[in-house]
Amino acid sequence: MAILDPADIDKDLSVGEVAERSGVAVSTIHFYESKGLITSWRSSGNQRRFPRDVLRRIAVIKVAQRLGVPLATIAQALKTLPDGRTPTAEDWKRLSAAWKADLDERIAVLTKLRDGLEDCIGCGCLSLGECPLRNPWDELSEDGPGPRLLDPR
Amino acid sequence: MAILDPADIDKDLSVGEVAERSGVAVSTIHFYESKGLITSWRSSGNQRRFPRDVLRRIAVIKVAQRLGVPLATIAQALKTLPDGRTPTAEDWKRLSAAWKADLDERIAVLTKLRDGLEDCIGCGCLSLGECPLRNPWDELSEDGPGPRLLDPR
DNA sequence: ATACGACCTCAACTTCACTTGAGGTCAAGA
DNA sequence: TCTTGACCTCAAGTGAAGTTGAGGTCGTAT
Numbered sequence: 001m002a003i004l005d006p007a008d009i010d011k012d013l014s015v016g017e018v019a020e021r022s023g024v025a026v027s028t029i030h031f032y033e034s035k036g037l038i039t040s041w042r043s044s045g046n047q048r049r050f051p052r053d054v055l056r057r058i059a060v061i062k063v064a065q066r067l068g069v070p071l072a073t074i075a076q077a078l079k080t081l082p083d084g085r086t087p088t089a090e091d092w093k094r095l096s097a098a099w100k101a102d103l104d105e106r107i108a109v110l111t112k113l114r115d116g117l118e119d120c121i122g123c124g125c126l127s128l129g130e131c132p133l134r135n136p137w138d139e140l141s142e143d144g145p146g147p148r149l150l151d152p153r
Numbered sequence: 154m155a156i157l158d159p160a161d162i163d164k165d166l167s168v169g170e171v172a173e174r175s176g177v178a179v180s181t182i183h184f185y186e187s188k189g190l191i192t193s194w195r196s197s198g199n200q201r202r203f204p205r206d207v208l209r210r211i212a213v214i215k216v217a218q219r220l221g222v223p224l225a226t227i228a229q230a231l232k233t234l235p236d237g238r239t240p241t242a243e244d245w246k247r248l249s250a251a252w253k254a255d256l257d258e259r260i261a262v263l264t265k266l267r268d269g270l271e272d273c274i275g276c277g278c279l280s281l282g283e284c285p286l287r288n289p290w291d292e293l294s295e296d297g298p299g300p301r302l303l304d305p306r
Numbered sequence: 307a308t309a310c311g312a313c314c315t316c317a318a319c320t321t322c323a324c325t326t327g328a329g330g331t332c333a334a335g336a
Numbered sequence: 337t338c339t340t341g342a343c344c345t346c347a348a349g350t351g352a353a354g355t356t357g358a359g360g361t362c363g364t365a366t
Contacts, residue, residue: 016342026343027325035323045332047343066266071323100270107263113219114256117249169312179313184354198362200313224353 012049022058037061037075067099165202175211190214190228206239213240220252
């Protein structure tokens, strides 16, 4: 391990450092960069160097994921920050407010489902077209086919 | 199309019939069968024939999926029905009660998350180890890596 | 006799969020 | 000098829940 040059304190970070400080794997950092969620420049030896604000960005990404926001959406949101600057408290407020609306809706859907389940336990109907549990047509926007990832870790 | 022989009324169903009556695609029925969620016998011409209770089974599967239960878990649950019989109201009660507990927990986690989000909007902390949003260590069982599918359709 | 629709199998593709592996570079310490 | 460790790239694999497609069979209607 290289001795930390005092001149390098509070300078840019290597992938390994970012991984350690952010708690995500190196491969994940590569992956996020490939998806445009974070950016880096290269050292003379072709190694990635990240500005320190990458840590805040990764924090935002992780929270958004817990909220159930897909990476592609997070990427878009982060791109609304002009010139790729560090998200400020104000930015975070804006982003999180949008995501909160999503979260609220998701909670509402699940709650409705639970209530329906309670009502239907033991009824045994489950008929297509009659049982409320089988009919999600209320408040469901069209999803394309394929799996959907909205998991509250 | 074959004229429906009166003798065949309330007999077993072909894939196409099951698809139409259950509202799922033929390919999905093949898929469910390959996963052991449903079973069929074969006609003389090697075509699948499903006992009518497959419709009830598929209904249960679909509801469970809306609750966020993965197919593998549903398969296991269906296997607890001795000799692969049709789920009765009683069985359904048992299964749905178990799944409801899951659902309750999921709702609780999301709600907590939302509250945390409200508290944290604008605070801008998000520090690993301090911000409650970044620390899911409470009531989170260990998940392995990789994506998780628990989506309330 | 033939065309048609419904069925069959099996393999490969899709999306998402990553991980794993193979093979190679670079700089520092023993 | 050599080895170690951190880094690099690019390709392929994972798992969930299916979908899509190619190529073939079966049975009935015209």
